[in-house]
Amino acid sequence: MSTTPITSQVVTVTVNGERIEKDVPARRLLVHFLRDDLDLTGTHVGCDTGSCGACTVHLDGVPVKSCAVLAVQADGATITTVEGLAGDELTPLQRSFHEHHALQCGYCTPGMLMSASALLAENPSPSEEEVKVALQGNICRCTGYWNIVDAVVAVGKGGAA
Amino acid sequence: MTAVETTETTTLQRGFVGQSVPRREDRRLVQGEGQFFDDVKRHGMGYLHFVRSPYPHARIESIDVSAALELPGVYGTLTGDEVAILTDPFFQIAADPGGQVRDYALAVGKVRYIGEAVAAVVAETRELARDAAELVVVEYEPLEVVVDARKALEEGAPVLHEECGGNMSYTGVWEWGDVDAAFAEADHVVKISELHFDRFNSTPLELDGGLVEYNRGTGQWTITTNNQFPGFAVIMMAPAMRVGTDKLRIVTQDIGGGFGNKITSHPQLVACCLLARKLNRPIQWTEWRTDFHQSMSHGNERWFLETEVAVKADGTMTAFRTKAIDDAGAYLRYEPLGGVIWSQVAPGMYGWRNIRVEFTQAMTNKAPVSPNRGYSRMQHLWFTERIADIVAQELGFDRVELRKKNYVQPGQMPYETPNGCVYDSGDYPKALETVLELIGYDTIEERREEAASRGKLLGFGIGSTLDSGTNNFGQSQLLNPDLQFSGNNEVATVKLDIFGEIVVTLGTTPQGQGHETTAAQVVADILNCDVDLVHVRVGHDSYWNSHAGFSGTYASQFAVTGLGAVKGATEDLANQMKTLASMVFQCPVEAIELADGFARIADNPDAALPFMALGAIPNANNAGFPSDPPPMNARFVYRPAFQVPDKEKKFGNLTLTYAMQIHACVVEVDPETGVYELVDYAAVDDCGTRVNPKIVEGQVMGATAHAIGAAMFESFAYDEEGNLLTPNFYDYHVPHTLDMPPLKTAATESPSPFTPLGTKGMGEGGGGGIHCICAALQDALRASGGGIVTESHNPYHRVWEMLREPERSRGKVQVTGR
Numbered sequence: 001m002s003t004t005p006i007t008s009q010v011v012t013v014t015v016n017g018e019r020i021e022k023d024v025p026a027r028r029l030l031v032h033f034l035r036d037d038l039d040l041t042g043t044h045v046g047c048d049t050g051s052c053g054a055c056t057v058h059l060d061g062v063p064v065k066s067c068a069v070l071a072v073q074a075d076g077a078t079i080t081t082v083e084g085l086a087g088d089e090l091t092p093l094q095r096s097f098h099e100h101h102a103l104q105c106g107y108c109t110p111g112m113l114m115s116a117s118a119l120l121a122e123n124p125s126p127s128e129e130e131v132k133v134a135l136q137g138n139i140c141r142c143t144g145y146w147n148i149v150d151a152v153v154a155v156g157k158g159g160a161a
Numbered sequence: 162m163t164a165v166e167t168t169e170t171t172t173l174q175r176g177f178v179g180q181s182v183p184r185r186e187d188r189r190l191v192q193g194e195g196q197f198f199d200d201v202k203r204h205g206m207g208y209l210h211f212v213r214s215p216y217p218h219a220r221i222e223s224i225d226v227s228a229a230l231e232l233p234g235v236y237g238t239l240t241g242d243e244v245a246i247l248t249d250p251f252f253q254i255a256a257d258p259g260g261q262v263r264d265y266a267l268a269v270g271k272v273r274y275i276g277e278a279v280a281a282v283v284a285e286t287r288e289l290a291r292d293a294a295e296l297v298v299v300e301y302e303p304l305e306v307v308v309d310a311r312k313a314l315e316e317g318a319p320v321l322h323e324e325c326g327g328n329m330s331y332t333g334v335w336e337w338g339d340v341d342a343a344f345a346e347a348d349h350v351v352k353i354s355e356l357h358f359d360r361f362n363s364t365p366l367e368l369d370g371g372l373v374e375y376n377r378g379t380g381q382w383t384i385t386t387n388n389q390f391p392g393f394a395v396i397m398m399a400p401a402m403r404v405g406t407d408k409l410r411i412v413t414q415d416i417g418g419g420f421g422n423k424i425t426s427h428p429q430l431v432a433c434c435l436l437a438r439k440l441n442r443p444i445q446w447t448e449w450r451t452d453f454h455q456s457m458s459h460g461n462e463r464w465f466l467e468t469e470v471a472v473k474a475d476g477t478m479t480a481f482r483t484k485a486i487d488d489a490g491a492y493l494r495y496e497p498l499g500g501v502i503w504s505q506v507a508p509g510m511y512g513w514r515n516i517r518v519e520f521t522q523a524m525t526n527k528a529p530v531s532p533n534r535g536y537s538r539m540q541h542l543w544f545t546e547r548i549a550d551i552v553a554q555e556l557g558f559d560r561v562e563l564r565k566k567n568y569v570q571p572g573q574m575p576y577e578t579p580n581g582c583v584y585d586s587g588d589y590p591k592a593l594e595t596v597l598e599l600i601g602y603d604t605i606e607e608r609r610e611e612a613a614s615r616g617k618l619l620g621f622g623i624g625s626t627l628d629s630g631t632n633n634f635g636q637s638q639l640l641n642p643d644l645q646f647s648g649n650n651e652v653a654t655v656k657l658d659i660f661g662e663i664v665v666t667l668g669t670t671p672q673g674q675g676h677e678t679t680a681a682q683v684v685a686d687i688l689n690c691d692v693d694l695v696h697v698r699v700g701h702d703s704y705w706n707s708h709a710g711f712s713g714t715y716a717s718q719f720a721v722t723g724l725g726a727v728k729g730a731t732e733d734l735a736n737q738m739k740t741l742a743s744m745v746f747q748c749p750v751e752a753i754e755l756a757d758g759f760a761r762i763a764d765n766p767d768a769a770l771p772f773m774a775l776g777a778i779p780n781a782n783n784a785g786f787p788s789d790p791p792p793m794n795a796r797f798v799y800r801p802a803f804q805v806p807d808k809e810k811k812f813g814n815l816t817l818t819y820a821m822q823i824h825a826c827v828v829e830v831d832p833e834t835g836v837y838e839l840v841d842y843a844a845v846d847d848c849g850t851r852v853n854p855k856i857v858e859g860q861v862m863g864a865t866a867h868a869i870g871a872a873m874f875e876s877f878a879y880d881e882e883g884n885l886l887t888p889n890f891y892d893y894h895v896p897h898t899l900d901m902p903p904l905k906t907a908a909t910e911s912p913s914p915f916t917p918l919g920t921k922g923m924g925e926g927g928g929g930g931i932h933c934i935c936a937a938l939q940d941a942l943r944a945s946g947g948g949i950v951t952e953s954h955n956p957y958h959r960v961w962e963m964l965r966e967p968e969r970s971r972g973k974v975q976v977t978g979r
Contacts, residue, residue: 025286025288027288032287035199036286039202042192042194042195043193044197044366044367044417045199045447046367046890047450047889047890048451048889049450049889051890051891052366052450081193082191082192083193083194085192086191086192090188090192094192098184098187098188098191101184101856101859103187103190103673104418104672104673104675104859105366105367105415105417105418105673106187106189106191106195106415106673107195107365107366107417107418108366113191132899132901135897135898136899138898139890139895139897140366141363141364141418141866142418142673142859143859143863143866144862144865144866145866145897145898146862146901147862149898
């Protein structure tokens with residue numbers, strides 16, 4: 001008996017502005033495609049049940065848990081990872097995380113930033129409650145979330161320099 | 162919610178120390194540019210997947226790896242039989258009987274919990290390694306199972322480790338003062354038949370793992386990992402692998418949370434080392450979430466049976482006695498140290514002088530325990546806090562007044578506890594006042610009435626707790642007199658490099674505590690330069706010569722041991738810089754000052770050497786120098802002045818510092834369903850001098866969140882067959898944004914008289930949230946049957962049970978009087 005994957009597929013995606021064409025095993029998760037094949041290691045894995053949100057990326061502008069998407073399902077999509085957020089300067093959201101001490105170990109931070117930036121794109125001045133709802137799929141074990149919520153709310157209020 | 166109010170006062174604001182300097186770690190982390198072990202890749206590396214036991218207790222009849230090896234892309238396997246030949250069992254901390262445990266990198270002969278690794282498979286990809294692991298055929302002969310520590314100690318219970326002759330790993334009587342006399346003189350005796358501290362852990366988001374490379378030419382392994390206590394890992398691994406400690410180079414950079422849970426990954430890392438050598442290729446192992454939940458680092462579960470508390474008529478608590486049963490799980494990876502660590506805080510924050518604890522630890526068919534934030538002290542402090550609230554309620558004392566009366570008083574500091582520990586400083590009654598003010602204690606009764614009008618039961622609770630830090634490892638000898646561990650240490654190096662760069666290396670393994678930032682603050686103040694001129698290398702590397710046997714980040718000590726080492730090394734470097742400048746200027750060394758990036762003659766600003774010139778002389782420009790220039794390179798080992806405790810009396814100072822937290826919360830309980838909500842929360846922390854108040858507050862918040870999770874949601878629950886019912890984040894609910902209450906924080910500062918900077922270790926918080934939530938629930942239940950909270954973990958259904966059958970928990974408490 002062999003359970004070796006015998007199918008693979010060429011996937012074409014645009015990741016952080018770069019067009020990529022690659023042959024991918026059909027069963028490879030998007031998160032492992034990003035981390036292992038493209039070496040975009042800012043996207044993290046914290047669970048095996050789609051619960052923690054550390055792997056959150058934007059797929060055609062929508063935040064998704066990249067551990068719950070197969071790489072082949074992303075064929076043709078435009079993907080943004082945490083590496084694609086900042087240009088020469090940090091974004092106001094990244095600066096706000098820094099200023100509010102909204103990160104400690106930094107492991108959940110990429111996922112938090114992707115969920116929060118998707119929220120801010122839809123709703124530039126979210127309330128505290130709206131931020132909490134938007135981030136409920138992201139687990140942080142260091143901060144207790146208080147400073148994270150404050151950091152996101154502050155961006156909406158123009159509070160981050 | 163999220164009303165975070167901070168009192169940012171600090172007693173030691175002479176420069177960068179005391180300021181909330183923004184963290185220098187953040188810039189890489191917010192851009193996804195941190196480097197966690199799983200981010201590191203090597204050419205030709207193989208991915209390791211462990212084959213794990215589906216049985217909680219079984220004899221291994223056979224293991225057949227042939228089908229796995231035939232799968233294209235599989236590089237090789239490792240089984241317990243090979244491990245038993247290639248390695249010796251891990252050194253055991255325990256004396257007999259626990260000392261007889263034979264623990265290897267993989268199960269040998271038997272499995273003792275579900276999820277125990279029995280074999281390892283290495284393949285070209287992660288997916289393939291998992292597939293191949295499924296092709297490994299293991300034949301088991303199931304054995305009887307025991308999951309309850311109390312039953313494990315009974316005659317006739319299934320025995321996990323036959324060599325131990327039973328399931329007891331350690332037992333000892335810890336008694337100080339005159340307990341019998343105190344009970345004879347008591348006006349009241351409160352008896353509590355059973356209290357239970359639940360099993361959970363803080364589940365860091367990043368899982369365990371490593372990238373392990375073997376150099377055949379030198380026989381050395383390089384282990385890029387997130388193990389948080391390399392000093393301990395090397396001490397465990399090297400003898401088992403029959404090599405010297407220098408053969409194991411441990412490297413860490415960013416670590417995604419630790420909380421103690423990443424101390425005991427040495428068995429898996431040994432399996433990686435053996436496979437790296439066997440297969441001659443780098444081995445990449447990343448644990449899966451379910452693996453972690455099933456097999457790694459559960460917190461100590463503990464029972465307190467037949468507790469009795471002696472109380473005087475005025476509410477003074479004079480003595481307690483109890484029988485503690487601790488559940489170590491299947492192996493003693495860091496245990497039985499939990500059997501002594503609790504005694505760092507034997508009387509809690511109270512003035513008890515007479516204490517007797519019969520402490521017994523049992524092994525069960527559950528995952529092995531290891532340190533978890535607040536390790537072993539949290540269980541005991543929860544016990545002392547439960548006593549305080551149950552005594553107050555049953556004898557009719559006000560909980561606040563009972564605490565104020567029984568707390569160790571500020572005038573008694575430094576205070577020697579009955580077992581010889583020294584509480585260094587603190588004003589507990591003042592901290593209590595502060596937290597009561599934050600939470601609006603004077604309005605509680607009004608709020609209770611208002612809640613009642615909405616059909617809700619409101620409860621208020623206090624959790625007062627200590628965070629003892631900087632272990633005296635000599636306490637291990639109270640469990641095993643033959644051990645050769647004592648004291649503590651940490652190492653730092655500070656050098657001035659060729660172009661005047663100030664370069665710092667640490668022995669620690671930070672997991673979010675901001676060591677790069679706070680170390681730079683300390684260095685900049687001593688060298689009197691800008692903090693941005695100080696470069697602190699990231700993480701840990703055994704090849705830096707900045708590590709010692711106790712190096713790591715654990716047990717609330719960086720602000721003392723780590724920064725103590727940084728301070729010592731920097732002061733040495735400062736002296737070297739002044740000496741060199743005095744040689745150049747041919748003046749007394751006392752005439753030289755360091756200021757603004759120069760070493761200069763204090764009253765002659767023209768006689769000034771930039772740091773760059775000082776760095777260049779010994780490194781690159783030393784010809785013609787009349788005598789040896791100081792090397793501009795300092796290494797300092799910080800070592801607190803500990804003695805080995807008295808092993809007979811179990812007496813001595815076990816930790817250097819005692820940070821303190823008082824938490825308070827308000828809950829609202831739905832009497833129909835038992836569902837409750839935290840509606841208000843406040844935490845006051847005193848960790849002595851705060852080097853960086855923002856980082857301190859972050860630690861307080863994190864510890865609070867962990868405690869809330871443990872009190873309300875998180876439990877490693879097993880059924881009687883040994884199945885873990887919460888093996889992943891689907892079933893094991895950790896708090897999310899919507900679970901968090903509004904929070905107010907404040908700090909008091911009582912600098913430690915015993916530490917280089919007046920700091921105290923902090924960050925663990927001793928489970929203050931667990932204590933105050935239990936107390937608040939008990940307070941809420943007073944209006945509906947008066948159930949007594951005897952469990953640390955109180956999910957909604959348990960509260961509902963207490964509401965429905967209050968007599969069941971009330972039956973566990975009995976009061977007798979003279």
